[in-house]
Amino acid sequence: MQLALSTWQEVEEYLQTRSGIIVPIGSVEQHGPNGLIGTDHLTAEFVARGVGDAIGCMVAPTLAYGMSQHHLGFAGSATLRPATLMLVVRDVVQSLAVHGFRRFFFINGHGGNIASVTAAFDELYAMRSLGEADTPVRCRMKLWSDGPRTRALSRELYGDADGHHATCTEVSVAQFYQPQAIKQAQLAPHVAPPSGGFFEGADYRSRFPDGRIGSAPALSSPEHGERLFAAAVQDMTEAYQAFLAY
Amino acid sequence: MQLALSTWQEVEEYLQTRSGIIVPIGSVEQHGPNGLIGTDHLTAEFVARGVGDAIGCMVAPTLAYGMSQHHLGFAGSATLRPATLMLVVRDVVQSLAVHGFRRFFFINGHGGNIASVTAAFDELYAMRSLGEADTPVRCRMKLWSDGPRTRALSRELYGDADGHHATCTEVSVAQFYQPQAIKQAQLAPHVAPPSGGFFEGADYRSRFPDGRIGSAPALSSPEHGERLFAAAVQDMTEAYQAFLAY
Amino acid sequence: MQLALSTWQEVEEYLQTRSGIIVPIGSVEQHGPNGLIGTDHLTAEFVARGVGDAIGCMVAPTLAYGMSQHHLGFAGSATLRPATLMLVVRDVVQSLAVHGFRRFFFINGHGGNIASVTAAFDELYAMRSLGEADTPVRCRMKLWSDGPRTRALSRELYGDADGHHATCTEVSVAQFYQPQAIKQAQLAPHVAPPSGGFFEGADYRSRFPDGRIGSAPALSSPEHGERLFAAAVQDMTEAYQAFLAY
Amino acid sequence: MQLALSTWQEVEEYLQTRSGIIVPIGSVEQHGPNGLIGTDHLTAEFVARGVGDAIGCMVAPTLAYGMSQHHLGFAGSATLRPATLMLVVRDVVQSLAVHGFRRFFFINGHGGNIASVTAAFDELYAMRSLGEADTPVRCRMKLWSDGPRTRALSRELYGDADGHHATCTEVSVAQFYQPQAIKQAQLAPHVAPPSGGFFEGADYRSRFPDGRIGSAPALSSPEHGERLFAAAVQDMTEAYQAFLAY
C-alpha cells in the first residue's frame, strides 16, 4: 500500500489497526560505467513496494537523495549533507507520528546513509530521553541487500566479485526494475579495485577511477535481478515483521 | 533524460553542451477524498519527465516531500519544515553545481513550497552576494499548472470549480499518470468551500473539513488529465527555455 | 500606541481587551539615486504608526533589516539571510505570545521579505501542527503599498512609471516622512529598465545599473507622499481589521 | 550621517575615505513603571545619532530587539534568543563589509546583550582564524552609559540610586529624547531592590516585582537627560575614535 497512491481516508483506516510504515531511502550517485545514478533509491523503492505488496503494509514516498559526498567526483552525483539528511528524517518521522505511525522501518539502498540516518534516530530518541517529546517513535534501518537470503544468493551468483559499490547485486535488481535503462559499457578491469576506505570525493575518485569498488557488474542481468529481488522482499518482510514484534 | 536512469558518463557528456536541469518538487499531503496523497509530487514528476522527453533536458530525481504543515490534520500528510526544505534545496543545487550544472528549473506541484524554496534560492544567492560562493547558480520555480495553456484549459474544463487545493486539474493529471489508483469517493459538497487563508493544521481542517479548497474533483477524469498534461508539458518547456535564455 | 513608548503596565492593560499587534518590517537597501537606503523600513514604520494612531492598536518596534541580498552590489545595503530573518520573526512572535498577543500583522515595506517571512510563519505553524507548541499564534503580512486605495492612487499619479523598485510611491512617502532627507539626483534614464527577474547582487546590478527597476522617482514629491500615506493608512487599517475578524 | 537617510551613492562616497560605522543596539523590554519598553534602543539610537551628528560618521539603522529573556515576565518585553541575535550581528557585519566597512562600533543600550554580541564577534573572528573568511572585520561594543563623563554625571545626579535596570540615567535620556512619552507612575519603594543575579523571566519577576533593579527613576527628568545625553555623546565619540585608532 503506497502512501502516495492513497487518500487520507484510506490512511486513517489503515491506522486503526496498524502503526508501522516502511520508508525507502537511497541516493543519487554514480554506480560505475553500467550502473544507474538512481540505483540505490530505485532498488530500495522497488524492494519496499515489494514488501508492501506482499503484506499490505504502508510504504512512504522514497527519500531519493542520501549522503553521497564521496561520489561528488563523478558527474551527476548529489548529496545531502549529514545534518540535512538528519533533519529530513526527523521531519518525516515527526510528521507521520502525528497521525499515529509509531514504527518506522527504513529500507536502505546505500551504505553511506547509515551513519547519518542512525544519528537522526538518535536525535529523535534524545528528544524523548531529555523529556522534550512525548510520542514514542521507534525506527530501524536495514540495507535491502543485507538479509540472509539475498546475501546467500549474491554470493552464489557472484562470489567476491559482487563487490562493495556498484555491486553486481544492485545493478541486477535495477536492471530488473528498469529494463529500458540497461546500459552497455566497457568495464575494465573486469573486477574493480577493492576498498580500503576513502575520504572526500577527489580521494574516492583517485582510488576508484570508474566509480566501482570491488565489483564486476558486467555479470549483472535482469534475470539475476528478478531472483535477487524476490529474496530481498522476503528478507525485508521478515525483518520488518521482526521489528514490529520487538 | 532522467538523471536517475543515466550513468555518470552520460551526465558528463550532457554537461559538455548543456548546463540546465529540471528538478521536480511536490509534496506528501492529503488531496481530498478522491485525490492521492502523492498528487503534487507525482504530477510534478510526470510533467517534468514530459519536458525531459520532449527536449532531451536532464530531469533530476523528484523531491517528493515539501512544506505541508497545514495538511497535518489529515492522516498521511508529511511536511518538511521550511528550514529543512531550504537545506535540501541548497544541498541539491550545490551538489549538481559541482559538476557544471548552472541553471536549476524547479517544476513545482505545490503552492505551499513557494515561500520556502524561494527563500532557499535567496540563501544561495546571498552566499554569492556576501562573497562566500564562487559558482553562479541560477534557479527558478514554476507551478506546472500555472502556464498559459494549462490555465486556459483548466478554466475551459472546470471554470471556478477547479479550486485551490485538490484541484480538478491536478486530480485529473494524477489519474492519467496513475490510472490504477483512481479513487471513488463521496464529494459533498460538490464544490468545496473557498479559501480565505489558513494557519496551522487544526485551523485548516476546521475550515476545510474534507481537505479540498474550492474544488469539485468529481469532475476530474484521466481523459482531461491527458489533455492537461500535454498543455503543461508545453507550458513548462517554454518556461524552461525562456529561463535558459534569460 | 507604540510598544516602544509604553510601559509594561500599559501593555498589560491593552492585553485585557485586545490581542493584536502590528509589526512594521522593511529593509536596509539602496533605492536608486534619489531614494533612501531606509525607504522600506521608514515607510513601513510610518504607515504602521499611522494605523496605530488611527485605531489605537499596538505597534511593535520596526524590524529595520530584511532580506536584501540582491542589493548587495550597491553600497550601504545590508541583508539578513533568509534563515536569520526567519529566526528573528519566530523569536519576536514567540516572545509577544508569552504575554497574550495572538494576532501578528506585519506591515511590510519590501517585496524581498515575502518568501522568508512567509516561511517563518510556516515554521511557527509547523510547530503547532507537529504538536510542539500550544499557543495558537496567527500571522499575516501585507505590503503597505498593496491595498486598493494606494494602488489606485499610485496608478493615477504615476501609471506604469511607478515601477517595481525604488518606486515613485515609496520615494514619495519617504519624502513626506523625512522631508529633511529629500535628495536631488540625476535620474537617467527617466524610467529605469523593467524587471525580468534577477539572482545575486552582481546580477542585479548588471541589469539595473542605478538600482531602480522600472520607476521614475523624479516624479516623487512629499505632497504625493502625504496623499499616498493617507491611502495606505486606510488600506492597512482595513486589512488589519479584516485579519482580526478572520 | 544616518545610513537609512542616505543614498547608495552617498555611502559609496563616504567609503572612499572612511571605513567605520556605528551600529546602535538596544532591547524591547520593560523598564519599570515609568520607563519605556523601548528605553534601551531609543537611547542607544539617540546617542549614536548624536555621535554621527558630532563627527559625521555613518550610523546604521538601530537593532531594536536584543537579548531580553529575563524580562519576559513583564508584558510587552520581547527577546531574540542569543543564537538569533548572533546571526543578526553576523549578517549585518558581513553585509556592510561587502561594501568596504571594516570597523563596527556597537553603541549598546542593554547589558543583557553583551554576552550574545561578544559571542557573535567571536564567531566572526573564528571564521577568520579558521581560514574561512578573508575580510578583516573588527568590532567593539560599548554601553553608552559607561563612559567616564556619563558615569560621573550619573553618580553626581543619583548616587547609588541610579541602579542597575531602569536606571535613572537611561530613563532621563529617554525622557529628553521622547518628551511626549514621559510617564507618571507610583514608584514604591522609591529605590528598587538591588541585584544579586537572576535566571529566567519568572525568577526575575519574583525578585524585582515592578521590574526595576536598584533604581529610583522618580528622580529622572528630561533636563537631566539633556546633560547625560551630551556627556554620553562625548564619551562615545571618544571611544569610537579610540577604536578607529587602535
Added chain:
Amino acid sequence: MQLALSTWQEVEEYLQTRSGIIVPIGSVEQHGPNGLIGTDHLTAEFVARGVGDAIGCMVAPTLAYGMSQHHLGFAGSATLRPATLMLVVRDVVQSLAVHGFRRFFFINGHGGNIASVTAAFDELYAMRSLGEADTPVRCRMKLWSDGPRTRALSRELYGDADGHHATCTEVSVAQFYQPQAIKQAQLAPHVAPPSGGFFEGADYRSRFPDGRIGSAPALSSPEHGERLFAAAVQDMTEAYQAFLAY
C-alpha cells in the same frame, strides 16, 4: 606526547615532521552497578596516552562527553545530541588543521558515538567535495577494544560474558587505570540480559534494568585490565600507523 602538556613551540616542532594526532573520545554514562560513569572516556584516554607514550605521537585532550541518549534513564549519564557532537568534532578538526595536522585518529571508548562521529567526518569531507574547504583532513575512528589482540584476550578471559555494555573488558581497564575507584556491587544476574536493540532512555532501562548488556563485570579485575590495556595499546598503535600509511 600530550597536547595539553605541551607548549605551542613544542607542537610547532612536532608539526615539522609529523601531521598525525590521536583524539580520545568517550562518554559520560552509566556502566552498571560496578562500572564507572567515566569508563568510556577514561579508558579511551588511557589507551590513547599509552599509544602516545609508545610512539611519541601527539594526543589531544579527551572528548569526555559523547552520544549517550539511551543511558539517560540512569542517574549521572549525560549526552551530547548527535548534531552537537558533530559540531564539536568539526571544530576540533578544523582548528588543529589550521596548524598543519592532517590525520585525525579518534580512539573511541563508546559504540554509541560511531554514527554521530562518522557523520561528522562526512560533514567535513562534504565541505571538501562541495568545493568549500581547501584543507584535506582525513579522519578515522576505532574502538580501542576492537583490535585483534584485545578481542582475543577478552574472549580468552570472559568468553561471551564480556557482553556489550559495561563489558568486563572496559571495567577491567578502568580498574587498572583508576584503582582507587574500584567498586563493589551486587551483580544480579551474574550475566546481564543480551541486547536486541533499544530506543530512547526509558526503553533501554526497561530492557536492561541495571544498565549492563550481556556482561558479567564481576569477573573484571585490575590485573586483567593491565593485560587488556597492553593489548589495546598495541592494537591501536598498529591501527594508527596503518591509518598514517594509507
Added chain:
Amino acid sequence: MQLALSTWQEVEEYLQTRSGIIVPIGSVEQHGPNGLIGTDHLTAEFVARGVGDAIGCMVAPTLAYGMSQHHLGFAGSATLRPATLMLVVRDVVQSLAVHGFRRFFFINGHGGNIASVTAAFDELYAMRSLGEADTPVRCRMKLWSDGPRTRALSRELYGDADGHHATCTEVSVAQFYQPQAIKQAQLAPHVAPPSGGFFEGADYRSRFPDGRIGSAPALSSPEHGERLFAAAVQDMTEAYQAFLAY
C-alpha cells in the same frame, strides 16, 4: 566526588539530598613559551576537584575545549566556535537536569569562554521564559582565579606582572598540578606587552608575539601553585555555596 569515578547508583543516592554540581571548563590554547596548552582546563579541573574533595559535592567531567579562536595563530590551539560551545553547555545541563541536578556551577579557567557560556545560560533560561521548558535549571560561572583570596595572593606574589594571559598564577597552579610538565623557556621580554584588545588569531599574534599578555611567568613556581591552589579552592567553595544558597 567525581561523576566520572562514580556509579549511577552512587549518583542516585547523592541526588536524594543534593542537586548541585560543579562543571570545570577550560580551553586548549597556547599559554606562552613556558605555559601548557592545557593550562586552562587542567587548572579548572584541579580546583574543581579540590572543591569536590573539600565538601563532597559532585564534579562533572571537564569540558576541556573552549572558545579560543584568538589563539589559533599559535600551534596546538583549538577552539569550539561560540555556537558549538553553547550547544555543548546546553546538552550537558539538560542531560544532568533529567536526573534532578538543578544548580550548575561552572568553574572556569578561561576568560574567553565567558561570553559564549553566558549566552548558553541565556539560551537555557530563554526556553523557560518562552514557555518551552519546565525544568528550572540555574547556572553560574566563575573564573577560579577571580575570588578574593586568590586575587590577593596573586597580587602579593606577582603584582602587575601577573598579567592577563599565561598569567603567573595559572602557570604556577599548572606546575603544581603537573610537575612532570614544568617547562624551561626563554621569556623575552620578561613581562609581555599589555592588552588593549584583539580580534582574530593573526591580529592576536601580531600584538603578542610569544602568546603571553602582560605576564612574567618566569616568576611562576609549583610552590606558588600550591598556595594559589589552596586559595582558589577556598574561594570557589565559598562561591559555590553562596550560589546554592541564592
